[in-house]
Amino acid sequence: GEDVEQSLFLSVREGDSSVINCTYTDSSSTYLYWYKQEPGAGLQLLTYIFSNMDMKQDQRLTVLLNKKDKHLSLRIADTQTGDSAIYFCSGATNAGKSTFGDGTTLTVKP
Amino acid sequence: DTAVSQTPKYLVTQMGNDKSIKCEQNLGHDTMYWYKQDSKKFLKIMFSYNNKELIINETVPNRFSPKSPDKAHLNLHINSLELGDSAVYFCASSQKGGPTGYTFGSGTRLTVV
Numbered sequence: 001g002e003d004v005e006q007s008l009f010l011s012v013r014e015g016d017s018s019v020i021n022c023t024y025t026d027s028s029s030t031y032l033y034w035y036k037q038e039p040g041a042g043l044q045l046l047t048y049i050f051s052n053m054d055m056k057q058d059q060r061l062t063v064l065l066n067k068k069d070k071h072l073s074l075r076i077a078d079t080q081t082g083d084s085a086i087y088f089c090s091g092a093t094n095a096g097k098s099t100f101g102d103g104t105t106l107t108v109k110p
Numbered sequence: 111d112t113a114v115s116q117t118p119k120y121l122v123t124q125m126g127n128d129k130s131i132k133c134e135q136n137l138g139h140d141t142m143y144w145y146k147q148d149s150k151k152f153l154k155i156m157f158s159y160n161n162k163e164l165i166i167n168e169t170v171p172n173r174f175s176p177k178s179p180d181k182a183h184l185n186l187h188i189n190s191l192e193l194g195d196s197a198v199y200f201c202a203s204s205q206k207g208g209p210t211g212y213t214f215g216s217g218t219r220l221t222v223v
Contacts, residue, residue, distance in 0.1 A: 031209050031211070033211045033212075035211070035212075035214075037151075040217075041216055041217070042114075042200055042202075042214035042215050042216045042217050043153075043200070043202075043212070043214045044214070045210070045211045045212065045213070048209060048210075048211055050209065086151055088153065090211070090212075092211070097166075098204075098211075098212065100153045102150075102151075102152050102153075103151050103152070103153070105151070
């Protein structure tokens with residue numbers, strides 16, 4: 001099955017950029033996703049990228065995909081305290097099976 | 111309107127009891143899931159149903175029994191609760207093969223005392 005790995009913690013200062021990285025093993029992943037989980041809440045889909053794309057930008061969020069290295073990253077520009085949360089990377093195949101990473105806890109310091 | 115709703119939000123119960131968690135989605139998705147999130151926030155898939163049929167059943171004690179009366183509902187019944195069952199349980203739904211990812215409920219925090 002697929003393995004999805006992320007570093008567990010990231011701490012940045014307010015206003016800086018945050019980059020959260022993820023590596024996955026299943027090259028048949030069709031879609032790759034980033035989810036955000038705030039304290040006491042469920043996961044919320046932030047953005048996704050199709051496997052034939054290299055980059056997707058959505059306001060302060062930029063997703064980069066290096067398919068050769070099976071590496072996915074999420075960049076958050078001008079990070080705010082409200083961005084403090086756990087971010088999960090996930091890959092999904094056409095058969096619909098998704099695997100989640102262990103989550104990266106982002107702490108934004110004022 | 112809540113897309114994926116689960117009840118109850120909190121559940122505190124004694125060891126040995128039997129309890130159920132209910133989940134409903136109004137998104138028209140064909141697939142529903144139960145995930146367990148432990149104290150380290152790691153997410154583990156437990157079950158997945160597609161159009162009422164069980165398609166994923168990970169290594170979960172058989173004290174856990176999912177039931178899907180229709181494709182909009184997936185309930186989780188737990189028998190003989192143990193201390194180690196304490197966790198947050200998330201229901202989610204998706205449309206198989208689509209790009210929209212999963213929609214999660216807000217979770218049920220189960221505490222076994």
